[in-house]
Amino acid sequence: MEISRAVADVRPTPWTGRFDGDGDEHRRWWQAVAPHTPDAAAPGARDAGSRAAVVVGFRSDEGVRRNKGRIGAAAAPEAIRQALGPLAFHLDRDVFDAGDVVVEDGSVEAGSLEAGQARAGRVISELLDGGKLTVLLGGGHETAFASYLGVAGSETVRGGKRLGVLNLDAHFDLRDEPVPSSGTPFLQMARAEAAEGRELNYAVVGISEPNNTRTLFNTADRLGVKYLLDEECSAEAVQEFVARFLDSVDVLYLTIDLDVLPASVAPGVSAPAAYGVPLPVISAVCKQVATSGKLMHLDVAELNPEFDIDSRTAKVAARLVNTLLG
Numbered sequence: 001m002e003i004s005r006a007v008a009d010v011r012p013t014p015w016t017g018r019f020d021g022d023g024d025e026h027r028r029w030w031q032a033v034a035p036h037t038p039d040a041a042a043p044g045a046r047d048a049g050s051r052a053a054v055v056v057g058f059r060s061d062e063g064v065r066r067n068k069g070r071i072g073a074a075a076a077p078e079a080i081r082q083a084l085g086p087l088a089f090h091l092d093r094d095v096f097d098a099g100d101v102v103v104e105d106g107s108v109e110a111g112s113l114e115a116g117q118a119r120a121g122r123v124i125s126e127l128l129d130g131g132k133l134t135v136l137l138g139g140g141h142e143t144a145f146a147s148y149l150g151v152a153g154s155e156t157v158r159g160g161k162r163l164g165v166l167n168l169d170a171h172f173d174l175r176d177e178p179v180p181s182s183g184t185p186f187l188q189m190a191r192a193e194a195a196e197g198r199e200l201n202y203a204v205v206g207i208s209e210p211n212n213t214r215t216l217f218n219t220a221d222r223l224g225v226k227y228l229l230d231e232e233c234s235a236e237a238v239q240e241f242v243a244r245f246l247d248s249v250d251v252l253y254l255t256i257d258l259d260v261l262p263a264s265v266a267p268g269v270s271a272p273a274a275y276g277v278p279l280p281v282i283s284a285v286c287k288q289v290a291t292s293g294k295l296m297h298l299d300v301a302e303l304n305p306e307f308d309i310d311s312r313t314a315k316v317a318a319r320l321v322n323t324l325l326g
């Protein structure tokens, strides 16, 4: 019987970077990443190595457009790959690129965002069921709902493992709006979980009080969301907060909205942060999550290359992905 496979809309293109030689000791990401094929790297293909990771791009501006932000995030997957390509490859796992899911510009009625999220979700679920660690490169933060569809549709979560969603973000993204956008994904998740008879286990590090209205705080409280304000994000407080959250879950979906970082570190986003959580603190969270053994999926959202300075934000995104897979 023919087995139907969920594939991205656009096949991966070759990665590029500096060339120092062919040996393992010279290896950079661009030399290590291979195009993903459905039978690539069955679990265990790399002796004594970790689970293979598969990168998928989510080229979407539509959520930010609907949320009245600065559009340009559809170009982010390519910019993050370009920033990852030249980095030295020290990982003990195989990494594959499965290409991009593309959200076409279109009216709300056309539903191109919702259709794109569903396509990306199917790709992610299938990769997870094949034993991969998945990485979705957004896109605006509407990427998170695509990630959720993928994670919630996986055998692991359908089989009853307790899912936690950890968001590094200046914003709750719990807006109650008539149409989904980059401001609504976690309320969408809460409703989808409720429809399954579960409660969304959602935590946020880096909330900016002046950038979230009382309504959003009330929604967060009603849903039992755990959060740390940006001003509370000392290294110790964040470490303890994340450790407690990890204890409450079996598997983790980590989502990084780059606007959690100070504007000087991450200028290339729709809504740069006046305050922001320092990069060493965010990087430490990534290490903590990576060593927990619970990470099943991650995404990086809101990079807007049009407003980036010297690819600063793309480089930070690449560095965090490198840390999380390391």
Ligand SMILES: N=CN[C@@H](CCC(=O)O)C(=O)O
Binding pocket: 067, 068, 069, 141, 171, 172, 173, 175, 182, 183, 211, 270, 271
């Ligand atoms: N993903 C975006 N979230 C923010 C954007 C805030 C802003 O544009 O100022 C939000 O909707 O709250």
Ligand SMILES: [Mn+2]
Binding pocket: 169, 170, 171, 257, 259, 260, 271
């Ligand atoms: Mn944000």
Ligand SMILES: [Mn+2]
Binding pocket: 141, 169, 171, 173, 182, 257
């Ligand atoms: Mn966000």
